[in-house]
Amino acid sequence: xxxxxxxxxxxxxxxxxxxxxxxxxxxxxxxxxxxxxxxxxxxxxxxxxxxxxxxxxxxxxxxxxxxxxxxxxxxxxxxxxxxxxxxxxxxxxxxxxxxxxxxxxxxxxxxxxxxxxxxxxxxxxxxxxxxxxxxxxxxxxxxxxxxxxxxxxxxxxxxxxxxxxxxxxxxxxxxxxxxxxxxxxxxxxxxxxxxxxxxxxxxxxxxxxxxxxxxxxxxxxxxxxxxxxxxxxxxxxxxxxxxxxxxxxxxxxxxxxxxxxxxxxxxxxxxxxxxxxxxxxxxxxxxxxxxxxxxxxxxxxxxxxxxxxxxxxxxxxxxxxxxxxxxxxxxxxxxxxxxxxxxxxxxxxxxxxxxxxxxxxxxxxxxxxxxxxxxxxxxxxxxxxxxxxxxxxxxxxxxxxxxxxxxxxxxxxxxxxxxxxxxxxxxxxxxxxxxxxxxxxxxxxxxxxxxxxxxxxxxxxxxxxxxxxxxxxxxxxxxxxxxxxx
Amino acid sequence: xxxxxxxxxxxxxxxxxxxxxxxxxxxxxxxxxxxxxxxxxxxxxxxxxxxxxxxxxxxxxxxxxxxxxxxxxxxxxxxxxxxxxxxxxxxxxxxxxxxxxxxxxxxxxxxxxxxxxxxxxxxxxxxxxxxxxxxxxxxxxxxxxxxxxxxxxxxxxxxxxxxxxxxxxxxxxxxxxxxxxxxxxxxxxxxxxxxxxxxxxxxxxxxxxxxxxxxxxxxxxxxxxxxxxxxxxxxxxxxxxxxxxxxxxxxxxxxxxxxxxxxxxxxxxxxxxxxxxxxxxxxxxxxxxxxxxxxxxxxxxxxxxxxxxxxxxxxxxxxxxxxxxxxxxxxxxxxxxxxxxxxxxxxxxxxxxxxxxxxxxxxxxxxxxxxxxxxxxxxxxxxxxxxxxxxxxxxxxxxxxxxxxxxxxxxxxxxxxxxxxxxxxxxxxxxxxxxxxxxxxxxxxxxxxxxxxxxxxxxxxxxxxxxxxxxxxxxxxxxxxxxxxx
Numbered sequence: 004x005x006x007x008x009x010x011x012x013x014x015x016x017x018x019x020x021x022x023x024x025x026x027x028x029x030x031x032x033x034x035x036x037x038x039x040x041x042x043x044x045x046x047x048x049x050x051x052x053x054x055x056x057x058x059x060x061x062x063x064x065x066x067x068x069x070x071x072x073x074x075x076x077x078x079x080x081x082x083x084x085x086x087x088x089x090x091x092x093x094x095x096x097x098x099x100x101x102x103x104x105x106x107x108x109x110x111x112x113x114x115x116x117x118x119x120x121x122x123x124x125x126x127x128x129x130x131x132x133x134x135x136x137x138x139x140x141x142x143x144x145x146x147x148x149x150x151x152x153x154x155x156x157x158x159x160x161x162x163x164x165x166x167x168x169x170x171x172x173x174x175x176x177x178x179x180x181x182x183x184x185x186x187x188x189x190x191x192x193x194x195x196x197x198x199x200x201x202x203x204x205x206x207x208x209x210x211x212x213x214x215x216x217x218x219x220x221x222x223x224x225x226x227x228x229x230x231x232x233x234x235x236x237x238x239x240x241x242x243x244x245x246x247x248x249x250x251x252x253x254x255x256x257x258x259x260x261x262x263x264x265x266x267x268x269x270x271x272x273x274x275x276x277x278x279x280x281x282x283x284x285x286x287x288x289x290x291x292x293x294x295x296x297x298x299x300x301x302x303x304x305x306x307x308x309x310x311x312x313x314x315x316x317x318x319x320x321x322x323x324x325x326x327x328x329x330x331x332x333x334x335x336x337x338x339x340x341x342x343x344x345x346x347x348x349x350x351x352x353x354x355x356x357x358x359x360x361x362x363x364x365x366x367x368x369x370x371x372x373x374x375x376x377x378x379x380x381x382x383x384x385x386x387x388x389x390x391x392x393x394x395x396x397x398x399x400x401x402x403x404x405x406x407x408x409x410x411x412x413x414x415x416x417x418x419x420x421x422x423x424x425x426x427x428x429x430x431x432x433x434x435x436x437x438x439x440x441x442x443x444x445x446x447x448x449x450x451x452x453x454x455x456x457x458x459x460x461x462x463x464x465x466x467x468x469x470x471x472x473x474x475x476x477x478x479x480x481x482x483x484x485x486x487x488x489x
Numbered sequence: 490x491x492x493x494x495x496x497x498x499x500x501x502x503x504x505x506x507x508x509x510x511x512x513x514x515x516x517x518x519x520x521x522x523x524x525x526x527x528x529x530x531x532x533x534x535x536x537x538x539x540x541x542x543x544x545x546x547x548x549x550x551x552x553x554x555x556x557x558x559x560x561x562x563x564x565x566x567x568x569x570x571x572x573x574x575x576x577x578x579x580x581x582x583x584x585x586x587x588x589x590x591x592x593x594x595x596x597x598x599x600x601x602x603x604x605x606x607x608x609x610x611x612x613x614x615x616x617x618x619x620x621x622x623x624x625x626x627x628x629x630x631x632x633x634x635x636x637x638x639x640x641x642x643x644x645x646x647x648x649x650x651x652x653x654x655x656x657x658x659x660x661x662x663x664x665x666x667x668x669x670x671x672x673x674x675x676x677x678x679x680x681x682x683x684x685x686x687x688x689x690x691x692x693x694x695x696x697x698x699x700x701x702x703x704x705x706x707x708x709x710x711x712x713x714x715x716x717x718x719x720x721x722x723x724x725x726x727x728x729x730x731x732x733x734x735x736x737x738x739x740x741x742x743x744x745x746x747x748x749x750x751x752x753x754x755x756x757x758x759x760x761x762x763x764x765x766x767x768x769x770x771x772x773x774x775x776x777x778x779x780x781x782x783x784x785x786x787x788x789x790x791x792x793x794x795x796x797x798x799x800x801x802x803x804x805x806x807x808x809x810x811x812x813x814x815x816x817x818x819x820x821x822x823x824x825x826x827x828x829x830x831x832x833x834x835x836x837x838x839x840x841x842x843x844x845x846x847x848x849x850x851x852x853x854x855x856x857x858x859x860x861x862x863x864x865x866x867x868x869x870x871x872x873x874x875x876x877x878x879x880x881x882x883x884x885x886x887x888x889x890x891x892x893x894x895x896x897x898x899x900x901x902x903x904x905x906x907x908x909x910x911x912x913x914x915x916x917x918x919x920x921x922x923x924x925x926x927x928x929x930x931x932x933x934x935x936x937x938x939x940x941x942x943x944x945x946x947x948x949x950x951x952x953x954x955x956x957x958x959x960x961x962x963x964x965x966x967x968x969x970x971x972x973x974x975x
Contacts, residue, residue, distance in 0.1 A: 032608065035565070036595065039558035041608055044623065047554050068533050072525035073559075073597075073628055073644050074581070079521070095560070095586040097597070100643075101632035102578055109522065111559075111583070111597075122520065122527055131819055137530065142559055142628065146587035157586075158559050333617055 012279045017223040022152070025273060028282045028346045031152045038150045038157030042266065045346055046153075048290030049269055050160065054140065056192050056287070057162065057264070060184050066136045066164060071118050073142075074109040079117040082242040086116065089209020093145040095157070111144040116210060116239050116261055119165045124245040127167060127257065133247060134177070135167040153270030154227075154489055161265035167245060167257040171236070174258035178234040181262040182215045185230040193268060194285040194401035195219050195275045196409055197229055198433065198484060200458030205445055208261075212236035218457045218484070220409040221274035224431030226457050226486035229271050232262035270489075275405050276370075281345030283370055285401050286394040291327040293319060293390060294343045298336045298355040308354050315352060315364070318387045324394065344369060349397050352386065368393075372400065409433070415466045420448065420474055423485060427454045433486050435460070437470030437479025444475030448485065457484045498765045503709040508638070511759060514768045514832045517638045524636045524643030528752065531832055532639075534776030535755055536646065540626065542678050542773070543648065543750070546670050552622045552650060557604050559628075560595040565603035568728040572602065575695020579631040581643070597630040602696060602725050602747055605651045610731040613653060613743065619733060620663070621653040639756030640713075640975055647751035653731060653743040657722070660744035664720040667748040668701045671716040679754060680771040680887035681705050681761045682895055683715055684919065684970060686944030691931055694747075698722035704943045704970070706895040707760035710917030712943050712972035715757050718748035756975075761891050762856075767831030769856055771887050772880040777813040779805060779876065780829045784822045784841040794840050801838060801850070804873045810880065830855060835883050838872065854879075858886065895919070901952045906934065906960055909971060913940045919972050921946070923956030923965025930961030934971065943970045 011019040030046030081087045090113045097109045140162050150156050168174040189195045197217035207214035211233035219229045240256040249255050276283035286292050297308035309330050316326040329339045353365040364386045366379045412432030445456050465482050473479045497505040516532030567573045576599045583595045626648050636642050654660040675681045683703035693700035697719035705715045726742040735741050762769035772778050783794035795816050802812040815825045839851040850872045852865045898918030931942050951968050959965045
């Protein structure tokens with residue numbers, strides 16, 4: 004499917020650009036079911052690599068995978084009162100099954116705390132059975148009115164970690180450990196820097212005691228909540244009877260945490276690195292890191308360059324590079340270049356008859372810094388030898404560029420609501436201010452600006468000079484970060 | 490959770506044994522939602538290894554993964570008339586979502602042909618877009634009245650491959666290619682030999698032109714349908730407008746195939762290899778292939794043997810063996826032996842203070858042939874060096890034992906319905922007979938014996954002398970295999 008129309012430029016309409024690029028890079032498509040998307044092979048290949056990397060990190064921190072039911076009795080969801088308030092409006096409900104009306108309606112899981120902790124209650128008897136450290140890769144459903152591919156769909160794919168601990172302290176450590184796993188993953192794999200911190204009570208997960216978040220800045224300077232880690236206290240263990248006998252022989256309620264990231268991360272990748280040509284996939288996530296395009300005009304040239312292309316694929320595979328050869332005969336090289344640039348492959352190798360004779364290749368980089376050459380003419384052996392390092396370097400450059408952009412649009416020391424408004428309605432970005440902790444101030448800012456308190460940043464992200472005044476007037480008790488959010 | 494009660498012996502009540510062993514090996518548990526199970530970490534670890542192996546084989550045969558919606562409009566399911574007849578009685582239906590009644594009910598996918606081919610119709614224009622070779626890992630729902638963990642649950646996990654081709658011939662080749670992938674996987678990974686062949690029209694998939702199957706014999710001599718591969722012809726492409734322009738410029742309907750295996754395979758593994766002590770996990774699927782149990786009585790012995798256990802774990806990990814050290818202090822060695830035998834770990838390494846002094850270990854094999862020693866006293870270095878080969882050998886022995894058992898209970902040359910009944914109501918097994926191809930004969934056998942025509946076996950599995958008489962009388966046109974099935 005050739006599709007040569009240019010994308011709407013980001014500067015003209017970022018939202019239109021996003022919708023177009025996601026479909027035209029063949030990451031995903033709309034389905035006939037309102038609010039549900041189809042993840043196409045290129046998009047799923049990226050998600051698979053995210054899954055693999057996260058899964059390895061979860062296992063390295065002592066977690067195992069398990070699988071719990073898709074359907075949850077309505078009465079379970081209703082048991083934790085903040086939880087039901089948060090999720091009830093978004094539920095999809097199964098009322099009939101096997102040709103009969105069900106006695107009790109079942110909901111498609113919007114998240115699995117209730118069903119999972121009901122099982123832990125069955126499995127855990129003693130402090131010796133703790134901690135329980137499980138993760139589940141699953142689909143979940145939250146009925147949404149306005150949907151956008153990857154960012155907000157009724158059904159999405161995610162992982163949800165659910166743990167049970169003997170003490171509050173251990174649960175808090177776990178909550179922060181997984182927040183740190185997320186931050187590391189987002190930076191090292193998606194090349195997407197994040198600000199981590201604590202959510203205000205108004206913004207925390209329905210049923211949590213504390214929610215920690217990773218907030219990433221997209222190119223339109225809006226915040227994307229990219230992952231959250233919740234300390235659930237004993238809220239769920241009390242409702243589901245998740246108790247254990249302590250070392251001292253007392254019956255106690257366990258302490259729970261839950262943490263999740265979803266296919267939304269693919270949208271975050273797109274909005275962090277994409278340009279007006281297409282998406283850009285960080286090398287560590289790219290299903291193909293290099294595409295080899297043989298170039299020929301005459302049939303007698305074909306065999307030589309196509310043969311060389313496959314030979315290079317093998318040599319690069321041997322040094323650990325993921326390569327595709329695009330040897331389709333019905334497309335000209337220009338159409339292939341355009342397609343793979345749109346799909347964000349980090350490097351392209353071109354080989355024509357003259358290159359063949361000189362044993363050289365043309366290496367083209369998907370994104371370059373100002374003044375950097377896009378094309379390099381390299382001896383074959385050098386290209387093969389250098390590509391692993393060039394891919395690593397490219398991964399690092401993407402992270403640095405995203406970090407520099409975020410810093411350029413971070414506004415610190417903002418004192419007044421007017422100034423906050425001016426920034427967020429103008430250039431946008433992350434705005435750091437003081438806060439008294441008063442929820443009314445938070446509510447007022449949200450009502451007047453449509454912006455939300457994204458988090459109370461962790462020490463790494465706080466301003467050197469702590470703010471003295473609250474954005475709503477009076478004394479500041481903590482620094483907070485505001486942004487318009489997805 | 491110590492659980493020392495012996496299992497019901499298989500010979501006494503195979504079905505009770507199965508239900509007990511699945512739960513007590515901590516593979517899975519019943520959930521509060523009728524018909525849905527929870528897959529616990531030990532069971533999920535086995536499933537993960539099955540997934541990884543199959544996924545690699547799918548990719549090696551040119552397939553990519555994608556993801557399609559969980560919910561399907563009721564009208565889609567109703568479009569293919571055999572399909573709806575097969576699946577409608579088992580559907581779970583979402584009638585309300587987001588607090589409102591839906592205009593059209595949505596069903597939770599029982600299988601995804603309809604939604605997937607509706608998308609292919611959008612993506613495919615020309616013969617150049619073919620073949621489309623996609624696979625999806627997903628949960629599906631078929632409302633069942635009588636459920637059994639892994640074997641028959643309302644929700645289960647599976648993969649479903651869906652392909653589109655330009656010609657009938659290519660689709661037929663794909664159908665057989667994937668049948669062969671399944672057979673290879675089941676033999677090489679699950680050590681579960683299968684008979685492959687064609688289903689009769691009465692037993693084929695609802696909507697298929699031809700269904701091929703893998704039939705495995707369980708220890709109670711019943712057949713387990715372990716995987717199927719369907720040639721769908723143009724049945725779905727016609728209903729969903731999946732057309733393409735051929736090389737000659739004609740508009741044509743594509744040819745489809747679909748193929749799937751599910752978490753049922755875990756049940757197949759249990760019923761193929763388990764014994765009265767517990768399950769037996771083939772080494773290639775085992776989350777832990779070796780468990781190291783340090784043995785000590787006095788506190789001063791502890792440090793040495795536990796240290797050695799971890800050292801051995803590292804050395805074995807270096808040679809590619811998956812190892813766990815069971816250094817829990819509150820369980821005695823006997824309880825640990827029992828737990829890991831129940832969970833089917835292929836080998837156990839015991840290390841006590843005397844072994845430490847002699848630099849030797851005690852290696853205990855989970856299943857031995859008649860006359861083979863269970864225990865081997867080996868120098869440490871030798872145990873480490875030999876374990877990879879011993880694991881390979883164990884894998885092979887499991888397959889051979891299962892194959893020998895199947896052959897011992899395969900009855901060929903059976904001529905009369907009385908004889909067939911006698912076998913299947915007595916010792917059981919796979920019974921090969923002639924068949925005229927008349928569906929009335931098939932129906933009569935099923936009604937009188939509760940046994941079903943499992944398949945028309947592929948050449949590899951046919952009797953040396955083809956049967957001349959049909960089991961229902963008259964001339965035979967083909968050899969068929971009958972069994973009582975799960």
